[in-house]
Structure formats: C-alpha cells, structure tokens
Amino acid sequence: MARVRLIGPEPVTVPELGDRVIQPDEVVEVPDARFDGYVCQPGTWQSVEEPGAAPKKTAVKAASKGSDH
Numbered sequence: 001m002a003r004v005r006l007i008g009p010e011p012v013t014v015p016e017l018g019d020r021v022i023q024p025d026e027v028v029e030v031p032d033a034r035f036d037g038y039v040c041q042p043g044t045w046q047s048v049e050e051p052g053a054a055p056k057k058t059a060v061k062a063a064s065k066g067s068d069h
Contacts, residue, residue, distance in 0.1 A: 008043065
C-alpha cells in the first residue's frame, strides 16, 4: 500500500478509510489504486511512499569488534 501524510491544518475524516479521523502530520496507508486521488490535492496530502515501492527498512549498523592483536 502507498502512504501519504496529511499536511492540511485541521483533522479530516476520510470515508474511504472507514471514516477514520486523520490528524495533521499523520501518515496513513492508502490503497495503491487511490494514491493519485490523494496526491492530486497538494495543499492537503503529501506523498510519503508511492504505490509499489518496497517498504523502507531501517538500517542497523553492526557494532564492529576490536581485533585481538
């Protein structure tokens, strides 16, 4: 699923998401097929993850071990 962020100044109720109330700056998952319907409203929604994008993984850097010299 795609993800978008509400950038509008006030909470909105989104019927397509089960009448869920979305708060300003909240990121939500939306159906890929409906992504364009959100991002075509640039004063309200911002793209976070486009449809079909692989989920972003947080890189964890392994601690390096000292050598036994």
